[in-house]
Amino acid sequence: MTRRTHAAMTGALAQLAPITLEEVLAEASLQTRVDRKYLVPIATFVELVTRLRHRFAVLEIDGQRTFRYESVYFDTPSHGLYRQHVQRRRYRYKVRTRSYLDSGECSFEVKLKGNRSETVKSRMPYPLEDRARLTGPAREFLAEQLRTAYGVGVIDRLQPALTTTYRRSTLVDRVEHARMTCDIDLRFFDRDAAVDVLPNTVLVESKTSGRAGAADLVLRDLQVRPIQVSKYCVAAALLNPQLRANPWHRTLRQLTRSG
Incomplete structure (x- = not known):
């Protein structure tokens, strides 16, 4: 990410009141949710x-936002x-x-697709040194x-498939108790290749319990539409x-064009 873009991101977040991790978990502990x-x-x-500064707060830990x-994602050798x-x-x-990486904490996570297209995430604490193996x-x-x-049972032969790294800011809607994550500096890599994407773009994920939240409505007004992206x-x-x-295909074109 360029210095100019990083400065714009930092300046935008400076408009928001801080919120602690404990408050984030209490305000918006959405493990079953709809992601846009x-x-x-x-x-x-x-x-x-x-536009959201009067109702959203940003996670702050030790002065960092x-x-x-x-x-690290796991899959079969044939990408099952x-x-x-x-x-x-x-x-x-x-x-x-x-x-x-800033705190040294790690979790093992399973993300399931629910019957109504909601995302159901389950997690357990995990040793950081084991993060690249099951x-x-x-x-x-x-x-x-x-x-x-x-x-059903577990697919056999799961192994590390690829790694993603990025920087994230987490915003919480204190009115509707929804959450919004904002990712920058995305990098994807495996044993053979690496790719950086979106140097001047933020990957925003709105996480609500169902209907569109305040962030979704503002983005719609700004002519930004949801995309399919994992x-x-x-x-x-x-x-x-x-x-x-x-x-x-559409998302990949946007990623490579933006990158």
Whole structure:
């Protein structure tokens, strides 16, 4: 991200009151939710935050408002989980570790697609040093989630597929208790390749319990429409051009054009 863009992001967030991590969890602990995702040019993002400044607060820890994240995604050698999403299977899921690099904390997460297209996320604490592999407890946790939600077992041969890194700011709507995450500096890589995307764009995710929230309404007014995007799926498609990627063709064009 350019210095100018980074300064614009920092200036926009400076308009917001701070909120602690404990307050974030109390205000907007949405584990079952509807996600709406947007690619927002930095100038539009500044306007979005300006319009929301009286009702949204931003997570602040030790004076920081943007934090480093790393996610390691797991899949089969033949990209079986990725193909579930391409084919829009009713029962599809993602498996990853999520590391908060500034605090050294890590979690193992399973993201399931619910019956009404909502995202259901379950997590457990995880050793940071194990973030690039599946331990026995992680496999047991995954098996339990799949049996409970889908009545199926774990796909064998799950292994690290790719890693995503980015910087994230988390905003909370104190009126509707919704959440908005804002990601910059996205980088995708695996053992063979790496790609940086969106140097002047913010990936905004609005997370609500159902209906469109305040952020969604402002973005609509700013002529920004939701897109279909999954960090894992677009990363896999960019790093493996031979994979079919029909659902994300428009998004991939935007990512590469913006990058």
